[in-house]
Amino acid sequence: MKKIIIKYIANTITDQELETLRLWLKKENNQETFDEYIKASYDIDTVMNKPDLDTAYKKIRHSIDTEKKSKFRILPVWSRYAAAAVIVFMFSYVYVFYNKEQPVEVLNSFVTVVESGVDKATLTLDDGSNIILEAGTVYNNKTVASNGEEIIYKKEQETIINLEDKVEANKTESKIAYNYLTTPRGGEFQITLADGTQVWLNSETKLKYPTVFKKGESRQIELVYGEAYFDVSSSKNHHGATFKVISNLQEVEVFGTEFNIKAYKDEASVYTTLAEGKVAVSNFAFKENLKVGQQSVIDKSTGKINVKTVNIYNETAWRLGAFSFKNKTLKEIMKVLSRWYDIDIVFENKELETIKFNGVLNKKMTLEETLNSIKRSSNLNYLVNDTKIILK
Known part of the structure; x- marks a missing residue:
């Protein structure tokens, strides 16, 4: 529900999510949950003097119950009680x-x-050929499919046990193909890897990954540069195989979780923010285990790792619109x-x-x-x- 509330505030909520929020708010005990989350996430007490949360709650209830369903609309009056007086149109x-x-x-x-950025990316295949992915285009091959808004790799196949095919299967397994997905400035894209892991790529980002993952080995991909949000398929679904993300100056070992990495070439540091679960961040000299709501910061000049507590929404809102x-x-x-x-x-x-x-x-x-x-x-x-x- 926190994610749905965030999307409502960000004005990117879908019709189905709006209905879910409306039904959730019908239960009286959810009012306190809603109020506390808004207060904690947007520091209302520091923005306005004595905010009238009861009035704000009634306004959102009235807005949701009476408005025509629409994906994009002007935010209701209650939004002034959120981040910065008027949450979308004014800064403080x-x-x-x-x-x-x-x-x-x-x-x-x-x-x-x-105009704002759109869904677009370039898929680079193992043979070096480039495929442009954007709205209105469809692409398919034997391992991957794209509708122009996201790209999905087919799930890993069971190991072939037929004796005649075993030798050929071993040859194929030893030659894992790697693809790249690159978003330009003004673009973003979503990808589902062969193990079910979902990755959202922000603008000016490049991701390297295998088209399939070897069974029994750690699942490893590389964030070459840029920013990406990861929702990793649990190691429990892959015989305990961990998941690793290599990026500039660091390695993030994952055990089934959600986190954000920002590693732009023109940034002085690499940032890893944990949203759910647990990860271990290492720069090959030091290692830090992050808790939910913590962010590791690696200084590119010194290699030193610092850990601090951050607001998860502030660090990951780009994925939610x-x-x-x-x-x-x-x-x-x-x-x-x-x-x-x-x-x-x-x-x-x-x-x-x-x-x-x-x-x-x-x-x-x-x-x-x-x-x-x-x-x-x-x-x-x-x-x-x-x-x-x-x-x-």
């Missing part, structure tokens, strides 16, 4: 930023609409937006880089809508120059 300052006179030539408008920023600098936010909208963002005014914000943005908004939502609570202005946005 963490620092005070002093206004300066703005240049008159700044237009703050786009000649053409810069939203960006959640808690105490993030404008520079960090713009790095995320540049990947998602496939556009370069330049700070002409360097003082803007260190301003910090709290807020949640729907990933389906256009770039202009996103920038304007930030601009309304700051003195941010921007100039559009072809594929570059200059922040003034």
Whole structure:
């Protein structure tokens, strides 16, 4: 239910999930659960003075009971009690930023609409050939199928026991084929591996994996770069075989769980956040076991591992159709937006880089809508120059 509540807040809930939430809220004892989760996840007490959670609860109940079912819609009034006063359309300052006179030539408008990212990726087969995956395209071969929104590998087959086929089977097993799935800037994609593990790839991400996993051996894949969320098929379903994710500077050993790894090439650190279960993070010199809600941070320059407690939603909201920023600098936010909208963002005014914000943005908004939502609570202005946005 937490995931469904998050998707409702992020404005990405499906009709079926909306009905599930409506029925769940009919039970009186769920009101307290709902209130406590909203308060814990979005720090309401630090955003507003004496928030009226009872009123907020009644508003969401009324909204769900009366609204026409629709996947994307304007959030109801109750959302102002969540992350940052108005959860999607407004940001709140963490620092005070002093206004300066703005240049008159700044237009703050786009000649053409810069749409949000979409489902798209490139599948690279073992022979080096590339297959473009995107909405409206269908691809199938003997091991994999894609409908343009996700790619699914066929489940592992039982070992052939026929004596005549045994030698050929051993030859095949010794030559495991590896594929790559790569999302560009402005793209994301979902994949189901041969063992049933699900992986969501964020923008500008590359994943290497076998088309099948050898029985009795650890299931190993590689996050070459980028960010991905993993929902790993339990080792109990694979004769105890563990699951490992290799990425820049680290190895994550998994025992059937959900976690997020962010390992972008232009980031100074590698981040691993545990959402469910347990994982062990190692950089081959040190090893840390993470608990749910903890994040390991490996500094690329020193190799040192630090572990801290984080808000899981803030770190994984991108998978659920939203960006959640808690105490993030404008520079960090713009790095995320540049990947998602496939556009370069330049700070002409360097003082803007260190301003910090709290807020949640729907990933389906256009770039202009996103920038304007930030601009309304700051003195941010921007100039559009072809594929570059200059922040003034």
